[in-house]
Amino acid sequence: MIPPLAFFVLAAVLFVLGVVAFFVKKDLLTQFMAVEVMLNAGNLAFLALTAGPGRANAQAIVLFVIAVAAAEAVVGLSVIVLVFRRRKSIRTDELRDLKG
Amino acid sequence: MTLAVFVVLSAVCVAAVAAMILSRNPADNALFLVVAFAALGGLFGLLDSPFAAVAQVLVYAGAIMVLFLFAVMMFDLRRLEPRSRKRVRLGLASALAALLLAELALAGIRISGLAGPAWRSAEARDMARLGRLLFTDYLYPLEISALLLMAAIAGALALAGRKDAG
Incomplete structure (x- = not known):
């Protein structure tokens, strides 16, 4: 039987990779994908740290996280599409209107 | 056996996310993420969470990533992301990552004292x-x-x- 700690370590590594991807990548779409990676790492940690009957509760919460992630993806992607239509670019280093 | 499945799935998952960081094409990134999320679905299955596993594969690897691919279709992909010359950004990102990893390691040390209680996996399934x-x-x-x-x-x-x- 695999200890829960192994799953937690994997979740931590995935979350950190998501953070790195978010800061290193410069197109909005990939940065958005990095956010999804972080959400999934959170889900994994949730499932790893519950046991027995609590696992059912964790699954219910994972379902809600996935539902919120789906809603976020839909709205976020439509915002990105709008940005692209207006600016013809989704690269964050080219969108610098707020820079003083 | 379970351990082998865990090692393979977690290696695939981490490698796919790492490939997403290294690749410069958003369409490839979305496909790497499909692989990562499918492997993560397998890991959820290992954790006796069949419902979360199915939801992960159907909703995440299926629906959400297809949505991403549709969005990729609307953008100009011929222009690849230029190679980054800024080392500062990478340095800051790795510093933040190291800090976060240290924090999570502290949390891991704290929970490692928790003895795995004897529970029936049938109850979770x-x-x-x-x-x-x-x-x-x-x-x-x-x-x-x-x-x-x-x-x-x-x-x-x-x-x-x-x-x-x-």
Whole structure:
């Protein structure tokens, strides 16, 4: 039987990779994908740290996280599409209107 | 056997996310993420969470990533991301990552004292129990998430559905 700690370590590594991807990548779409990676790492940690009957509760919460992630993806992607239509670019280093 | 499955799935998952960081094509990134999320679905299965595993593969690796690929289709992909010359950004990102990893390692040390309680995995796999939970204890969150999804559809249509937008 695999200890829960192994799953937690994997979740931590995935979350950190998501953070790195978010800061290193410069197109909005990939940065958005990095956010999804972080959400999934959170889900994994949730499932790893519950046991027995609590696992059912964790699954219910994972379902809600996935539902919120789906809603976020839909709205976020439509915002990105709008940005692209207006600016013809989704690269964050080219969108610098707020820079003083 | 279980350990081998765990090692393979976690290696695939981490490698796919690392490939997403290294690759410069958004379409490839989305496909790498499909691989990572499918492997993560397998890991959820290892954790005796068949429902979460199925939801992960169907909703995440299936629906959400297809949505990403459709979005990729609307952008100009011929222009690849230029190679980054800024080392500062990478340095800052790795510093932040190291800090975060240290923090999470502290949390891991704290939970490592928790002895794995003897529990019956059948109890966790019980779908009827999960269904009852969703419609009793989690009834309000369930209804609210239904409302949220509805609002997200309406919002996406209002934002990107208009022809004259932009």
